[in-house]
Amino acid sequence: MTPQTLTPAVARRNSTAKNRVALVRPKKPLRWITTAAVSAAVVGLHAVAIEGTDFKPELLVDGWKGMAAFIGDAFPPDLSWEKTLKPGLEATLVTLWIGLLGTTLSVPFALLLAALAAENTSPHRLVYQGARAVLSFFRAVPDIVFALIFVTAVGLGPFAGVLALICHNTGVMGKLWAESMEEIDAGPQEALRTAGANRIQQVANATLPMVVPQFVGLLLYRFDVNVRSSLVLGLVGAGGIGLLINQSIKSFQFDSMLTHILIVLVLIIVVDQFSAWIRRRLAA
Amino acid sequence: MPLSVQGLRKSFSGRTVLQGVDFSVAAGELVAFLGANGSGKSTTLRCVMGITEPDAGSISIDGAALDSLQGRELQQMRQRMAMIFQKIHLVPRRTALDNVCAGALARIPTVRSLSPLLFPADVQQEALDCLDRVGLADRAFDRVGRLSGGQQQRVAVARALCQRADVVLADEPVSALDPHAAEQVMALLRELAHSEGLAVAAVLHQPDLALRYADRSIGLLQGSMTFDLPSTAVTAEHLDTLYAPDRNIAA
Ligand SMILES: Nc1ncnc2c1ncn2[C@@H]1O[C@H](COP(=O)(O)OP(=O)(O)O)[C@@H](O)[C@H]1O
Ligand SMILES: [Mg+2]
Secondary structure (H helix, E strand, C coil): CCCCCCCHHHHHHHHHCCCCCCCCCCCCCCHHHHHHHHHHHHHHHHHHHHHHCCCCHHHHHHCHHHHHHHHHHHCCCCCCHHHHHHHHHHHHHHHHHHHHHHHHCCHHHHHHHHHHHCCCCCCCHHHHHHHHHHHHHHHHCCHHHHHHHHHHHHCCCHHHHHHHHHHHHHHHHHHHHHHHHHCCCCHHHHHHHHCCCCHHHHHHHHHHHHHHHHHHHHHHHHHHHHHHHHHHHHHCCCCCHHHHHHHHHHCCCHHHHHHHHHHHHHHHHHHHHHHHHHHHHHHC | CCEEEEEEEEEECCEEEEEEEEEEECCCEEEEEEECCCCCHHHHHHHHHCCCCCCEEEEEECCEEHHHCCHHHHHHHHCCEEEECCCCCCCCCCEHHHHHHHHHHHHCCHHHHCCHHHCCHHHHHHHHHHHHHCCCHHHCCCEHHHCCHHHHHHHHHHHHHHCCCCEEEEECCCCCCCHHHHHHHHHHHHHHHHHHCCEEEEECCCHHHHHHHCCEEEEEECCEEEEEEEHHHCCHHHHHHHCHHHHHHHC
8 A cells, every 4th residue: 555645534533443543743943043044144244334334322411412403493494485496396396306307218119128127028138038138237236326417418407317217117118128028927928929929019919908907007106216216306407406405404494404304204205105096996 | 732741740849640641621611629738630621721730641622732832822722711719819908990901911011910900901890791790790900809709709700701811720729718608609619611611620629529519520540530520420449549548538
């Protein structure tokens, strides 16, 4: 007879018989050594990191007065219309436009590269590798570096910010889209191939329409991220509310700075709610 | 004969799955393929469609052997065969009409196939006619995802019609459908064979459907044909031998 495996039926029978299966956990003698080694490594890494970042909590305790004065200066926020609120709101709109254009104008590039960089839609192995490499490059270079490069070309201002976001977002969104295309059910595409449709026709009439919900979800998510990025880009001169925050800090107008930050807070919440709302409607 | 297949062989990494399959399907005929799981039914259809490359065998359509053709001619000949899948494989977010139009893609220039809005008007009209032939003209502008399983499979049949196929190969077209929808789709396939002269070959997983709807039934057992008979001549003994492998697993 072949050795019995422990199917439920066998287990039930055994539990009533005299020779029950003994409960013996397999011994793993090395386990505590592994645990200790991993713990020591984690602690060691943190010690090095604390050293490497000049992490000294006592500085924070000693410097509390400076921080209190700073925050004290910021309160109450400056709500004067002409001097702070109006320019703040206008700059916030610019920040929003940078995020919007940076997202939408990268769509054609991301779409093309995604189609070339997804295994099930790419026309050739070499094209696939090439497209992956291009996407990796645009993803690896931070948007702030792109912004600094474009500022040297087109000067300070929102346009440089838009260009920077287009580049970085093409890399990120192209990668995300390529992945969602690879996860999609291959059936409809195969059906069109057997009907004699060429590669482009298969992608346009099966693969792409199948992934529309995922694509839109990812697009909204990137819009959300890009609006927040465009804020940071403002700090390096690419226009928008980030620029105003930077200026008010440099000129010690902390009450204006606080107003700008509050406006930003509202913007972030609105954008976040908006994209959550659309995604909910899409899912329904 | 619209479709005739001889000496079809296929093995996957040394394991023989088809050991010489010969059959033909005439115009106006519905032929059923029966057999236990893994007997090679799907592989047979996939080899005929060219989805899987057979190791040996010849496939001819209207007397023209496919391996004597090349390039564009071969492609055009292949397009006379359409495939219906168990999982239907339509795009759920698109309308029935747009899905049916996709059957005609081989006749549409690439630039006009980038979006359903660009599909030529005559293709759209033809697609609507095809939907009418499967009894779904009134659902043309509904998204496929909102149709029932049986309706979706009929849309897939309409897509095959819009491809202007005269040979239709269906791999378990009704296995995922409820009994009532299964009867409807089988009746549709028989109707298309009998009154429009299509050659239809369908893998069926319930023998009783085959015996009631198919003109002829072919039994496949471990990659070989055990019978090829008018459905009325298939006996219980035939089926007994055919499904023996499935019973052995269950026992
Ligand atoms: N692509 C493949 N690679 C390896 N084995 C396969 C492949 N396709 C089918 N097979 C094997 O070939 C045999 C026949 O499969 P199939 O034609 O799908 O059977 P059926 O449709 O009759 O159930 C099965 O044993 C299956 O595992
Ligand atoms: Mg099968």
